[in-house]
Amino acid sequence: MKSLNVFFLNLTVQILDFSYKGRDYQRFWVLEEIARAPYFAFLSVLHFRESMGLRGTDHLQLMRQHFEQSANETDHLEYMESKGGNLYFIDRFVAKHLVLIYYWVNVVYYWLAPKFAYHLTYEVEIHAASTYAKYLAEHGPNEKILEILNDELEHSRELQNAMQLVG
Numbered sequence: 216m217k218s219l220n221v222f223f224l225n226l227t228v229q230i231l232d233f234s235y236k237g238r239d240y241q242r243f244w245v246l247e248e249i250a251r252a253p254y255f256a257f258l259s260v261l262h263f264r265e266s267m268g269l270r271g272t273d274h275l276q277l278m279r280q281h282f283e284q285s286a287n288e289t290d291h292l293e294y295m296e297s298k299g300g301n302l303y304f305i306d307r308f309v310a311k312h313l314v315l316i317y318y319w320v321n322v323v324y325y326w327l328a329p330k331f332a333y334h335l336t337y338e339v340e341i342h343a344a345s346t347y348a349k350y351l352a353e354h355g356p357n358e359k360i361l362e363i364l365n366d367e368l369e370h371s372r373e374l375q376n377a378m379q380l381v382g
């Protein structure tokens with residue numbers, strides 16, 4: 216399951232990297248738009264589980280964490296928007312359709328196999344952090360991008376911890 220996660224992630228990244236060559240902020244915006252969807256999906260499933268009387272011991276901690284993460288991802292998205300990341304119709308069109316699919320994939324995945332759903336998002340966060348690190352290496356210092364990079368690393372650590380809680 217974990218290698219399947221990595222396989223699909225690498226494939227998607229290769230497609231995005233190819234189609235967004237030289238358009239960094241548009242690529243970052245699409246990535247941020249998609250990468251935040253799992254947190255909404257996790258929250259939706261946790262809410263639903265709660266309503267069904269299936270609240271586990273770490274339920275509240277996970278809810279708080281995913282809410283924090285999703286708010287933090289909105290901050291990232293707003294920065295990319297301030298840089299013109301969502302200026303073009305085609306980018307918005309691609310992102311909104313991908314996110315619709317990705318949200319529901321995560322709802323089902325998290326319901327059936329939370330540990331592996333966390334692992335997929337963990338890999339996405341690691342990819343995001345390395346994408347921003349590469350950008351900084353190529354374009355020099357940028358305080359906001361560095362801050363976002365550190366946020367993604369923090370998210371990946373939190374997801375690693377969440378994997379243990381549900382595993």
Ligand SMILES: [Fe+2]
Nearest residue numbers: 247288291367
């Ligand atoms: Fe982000």
Ligand SMILES: [Fe+2]
Nearest residue numbers: 340366367370
């Ligand atoms: Fe993140």
